[in-house]
Amino acid sequence: MEQDSTNYHSQGLMRGLIALRTLGERGQPLGLAELARTLDMPKPSLLRLLSVMEREGFVSRFGQPPVYAPGPSVYALAETLTPVEFSEVTAPTLKALADELGFTSNLGILQGESVLHLDVEEPARALRLSAGGFLDHTYCTGLGKMLLSALDPARVSDHLPGREPYKMFTDRTIRTRRQLVADLSRIRERGFSIDDQERNRGVRCMAVLVPTSHDVVLSLSVSGPAGELAADDEERVHRKLVSAAKAVAELPRLGIVLNNLRSRLAIE
Known part of the structure; x- marks a missing residue:
């Protein structure tokens, strides 16, 4: 049971990271349908994942119907990893x-x-x-x-x-x-x-x-x-x-x- 729980959370983390990478590589906000198609994920599952990531600042949601882009937490993390003289x-x-x-x-x-x-x-x-x-x-x-x-x-x-x-x-x-x-x-x-x-x-x-x-x-x-x-x-x-x-x-x-x-x- 513990192993199943670990696998579930690991999969969720991996999907979140892949979603962030996809949003970053595209260079423009993506809608739910396009992102679900790209990631081969059901929309309800992706929506739950994006909601968690939005709450933590890793994605930002704009407009109606909503589109998604990397959030402020991503840029804050990038700044800490970018060499600064x-x-x-x-x-x-x-x-x-x-x-x-x-x-x-x-x-x-x-x-x-x-x-x-x-x-x-x-x-x-x-x-x-x-x-x-x-x-x-x-x-x-x-x-x-x-x-x-x-x-x-x-x-x-x-x-x-x-x-x-x-x-x-x-x-x-x-x-x-x-x-x-x-x-x-x-x-x-x-x-x-x-x-x-x-x-x-x-x-x-x-x-x-x-x-x-x-x-x-x-x-x-x-x-x-x-x-x-x-x-x-x-x-x-x-x-x-x-x-x-x-x-x-x-x-x-x-x-x-x-x-x-x-x-x-x-x-x-």
Whole structure:
């Protein structure tokens, strides 16, 4: 008896999926008679099936006599499965931050021993300090150190070079794990990271975490000339970063692009 019930529901599900595929392939609404003929189904059975699908939003019914087309639930599902680039979702927020502060804004995620720049937006005056898709080091960048500070201390080494001293880019570059651990402690305490010309001479960077409800850690930063992104302006820049990070976290499609990213990069 249980097997018969399972088969019945399986057949109903399959017929519903075939009906949706048929409506999608035709590209135009179909009437009950034509759809029943195409699917080789009795009209009463098809009508019951369409009524259930309409109630759940998978088909829409129009006119009299009625015709049927794919419903809003189909398009909502398709949107979650369609690859969307990060910048399509986050660019307006990052661009607004860049224009307001006059610095390059960056959104990043850990990728092995590197930071992957998911989106980079320039202010009206282009600084061109980095680009989307760019990989950089974790131990000497604002984004990287902010992301490392969010990890369980036992996992930090998973995202660092295997050997010390680390590669030096300027005379300010952190080159040992001991130095880095001390800096990460300060970052956790104050809530933001600073790359004070550690990666590039003359360039300063500040970063904060993006407070997402997803299980992927993101960081948002701004980078600019060291003489302009000065220590005495850190409080103001920090406030702007926190506000923008909150706005990124609340973007409606952020979960979709994070899921797509997780699939592409095999992020845990």
